[in-house]
Structures are given as structure tokens and as C-alpha cells.
Amino acid sequence: ITSHVGFSNLPNQVRKKSVKDGFQLTVMVVGESGLGKTTLINTLFNSTIYMPREPLHPAQDRPKTVAIENIQADIEENGVQLRLNVVDTPGFGDFVNNSDSWTPILDTIEQRFDAYLTQENRVRRQKIADSRVHACLYFIQPTGHSLKQIDIDFMRRLHLKVNLIPVISKADTMNEEEIADFKERILSDLAFHDIRIFQAPVYEDEDEEGIAESEEITRAIPFAVVGSDRAVRTADGRIVRGRAYPWGVVEVDDPTHCDFGKLRQMLVRTNLEDLRTHTNQVLYEHWRTERLLSMGV
Ligand code: GDP
Numbered sequence: 671i672t673s674h675v676g677f678s679n680l681p682n683q684v685r686k687k688s689v690k691d692g693f694q695l696t697v698m699v700v701g702e703s704g705l706g707k708t709t710l711i712n713t714l715f716n717s718t719i720y721m722p723r724e725p726l727h728p729a730q731d732r733p734k735t736v737a738i739e740n741i742q743a744d745i746e747e748n749g750v751q752l753r754l755n756v757v758d759t760p761g762f763g764d765f766v767n768n769s770d771s772w773t774p775i776l777d778t779i780e781q782r783f784d785a786y787l788t789q790e791n792r793v794r795r796q797k798i799a800d801s802r803v804h805a806c807l808y809f810i811q812p813t814g815h816s817l818k819q820i821d822i823d824f825m826r827r828l829h830l831k832v833n834l835i836p837v838i839s840k841a842d843t844m845n846e847e848e849i850a851d852f853k854e855r856i857l858s859d860l861a862f863h864d865i866r867i868f869q870a871p872v873y874e875d876e877d878e879e880g881i882a883e884s885e886e887i888t889r890a891i892p893f894a895v896v897g898s899d900r901a902v903r904t905a906d907g908r909i910v911r912g913r914a915y916p917w918g919v920v921e922v923d924d925p926t927h928c929d930f931g932k933l934r935q936m937l938v939r940t941n942l943e944d945l946r947t948h949t950n951q952v953l954y955e956h957w958r959t960e961r962l963l964s965m966g967v
Pocket of ligand 1: 706
């Protein structure tokens with residue numbers, strides 16, 4: 671298995687700028703428990719930074735709200751450091767009444783904007799600690815039907831505050847045609863509800879290869895992903911990250927099997943800077959303007 675994190679392959683200019691600022695990416699993961707969030711994060715960064723949570727015993731007291739947890743990891747590839755912050759939201763969708771599941775998540779995103787604003791307003795602002803969320807991976811259950819009410823409620827509330835990246839989890843439970851149909855239905859649901867998901871910008875000076883790469887990524891959204899932190903042996907004897915079934919192996923890194931590679935490429939390579947820029951220049955700015963207006967400034 672070769673390198674799984676592509677940030678050392680970034681174009682030089684972007685890389686120089688990012689290294690100066692320190693590569694830093696804050697990704698939030700949201701979705702009902704059991705959808706494979708832990709596994710996917712570990713697969714994305716090819717490590718076990720994120721420990722699986724034991725399912726609650728039926729008799730155990732259940733938390734009544736969505737919790738917010740932070741996990742931080744420094745990953746190095748070819749001497750380039752990426753500080754990765756994962757914001758997990760356990761409890762989302764786990765209650766009898768989930769109508770407010772999005773509230774603590776929205777609060778966290780806004781508190782992080784607020785912390786940034788406070789620092790920006792200081793007289794001395796050399797070192798601003800930036801904990802803003804750059805991307806939110808929203809996990810969709812592979813039902814093959816359409817989005818659920820909880821998905822729509824969440825995304826409608828959050829789409830103007832964070833870069834939403836919808837993913838269909840456990841894509842190995844559906845066949846190719848089902849995935850294509852499901853993706854189409856999800857996109858039309860999103861359009862119907864006026865939900866904006868992250869759009870990679872198109873640069874005028876981009877070369878053909880870059881444009882083709884961006885288009886391929888954009889076309890795959892919502893990414894149908896498969897996660898696995900295990901290595902398995904394929905029928906032809908290769909050792910790959912995947913999930914073994916009696917009839918064969920689903921390979922996480924094979925683009926004909928799932929969109930995992932495209933998601934990873936988007937996050938840590940193609941759109942790393944775009945996610946950060948859009949957060950800063952559009953989402954944060956929008957929040958800041960509203961906030962200052964509401965304060966009468
Ligand atoms: P979380 O609660 O969302 O963090 O989910 P976990 O990562 O703990 O995964 C829940 C269960 O789903 C575990 O048994 C995983 O092995 C399994 N799982 C995770 N990813 C996949 C996947 O892509 N496909 C399939 N079939 N199972 C998966």
C-alpha cells in the first residue's frame with residue numbers, strides 16, 4: 671500500500687503557503703451511529719487516531735444530547751505535516767425525538783466562529799488560533815430510497831455555516847445501479863430543498879488535467895464510500911485495504927469499487943485550500959456580518 675495522504679503532492683505554491691500557515695484541516699463528522707464514521711476517518715488518514723466507541727448496553731443510561739468531541743492528530747508525509755482535527759458528534763440521530771439533533775452542532779460551529787472573531791478584534795492579533803470547521807462529512811444511510819427527514823433538517827440548518835460534503839456510507843451494501851439511482855435521488859432532494867453542498871471552484875488558469883480531475887470529483891458527489899482499517903488478501907494475492915466477502919474483496923482504494931479515493935483526494939489534495947478559503951471568505955464572513963449587524967455595530 672502506497673501513501674494514502676496526498677498533501678505532499680500539492681502544487682508547490684499552495685504547499686509553500688500552507689506550510690507557512692501550518693497545514694491544518696478541521697473536519698466534522700455527522701451521522702447516525704453505526705454508519706461507519708469511525709472506520710472511515712481511520713481509513714482516510716490510514717491510522718487509528720479515532721477509537722471505536724463501544725455500543726451502549728441496553729440498560730445503560732443514554733446521554734440525552736448530542737455530544738461534541740475533538741480528536742487531534744499530526745500526520746506526516748514526506749516531511750510535510752498536516753494537523754488534522756476531527757470533530758465528532760456522537761449521539762446524532764440516536765434519540766426517540768431527533769428534531770433538535772442539529773442544534774448542538776450548529777452551536778459548536780458558531781462558537782468557533784465567535785472565538786475567531788474575538789481574536790480578530792484584539793489589538794494584537796499575530797497568532798490567531800483557528801478552530802473553525804472547514805468541512806462537514808454528512809453520512810447518509812445506504813437505504814436506496816431518498817434522504818430522511820433528519821438528513822434534510824440537518825443539512826438545511828447547516829448549509830450556510832459549513833462546507834457540507836454528503837457521503838453515502840457502506841456503499842458495498844448496494845450495487846452499481848442502485849448507487850447511481852440513489853445518488854441521483856439525493857441530488858434532486860438537495861436541489862428541491864435548496865440545500866447547497868460544497869462546490870469546488872473552477873479556476874480559469876487551470877490546466878486540462880486539473881479541470882478533468884475536478885470534474886471527476888464533482889461528478890462523484892455524494893461520494894459512495896467504503897471504509898476499512900484492515901488489510902485483506904485479494905484472490906490474486908495482493909494485500910489491500912478492503913472488506914472480504916465469500917465472493918470477493920471490496921477494495922477501498924479501487925476507484926471502480928467505491929469513491930473513497932476521490933473523497934480523500936478532495937479533502938487533502940485538490941480542495942484542501944478551497945475548503946479553508948470558502949470557510950474564511952464566505953461562510954465565516956457571512957456569519958460575522960450578521961453577527962455584527964445584530965449587535966448594532
Ligand atoms: P460509527 O458508529 O458511525 O462510528 O460506525 P463504526 O465505524 O463504528 O462502524 C459500525 C459498523 O459498521 C462496524 O461493524 C464496522 O465494521 C461496519 N462498517 C464500517 N464501515 C463499513 C463499510 O464501508 N461497509 C460495511 N459493510 N460495513 C462497514
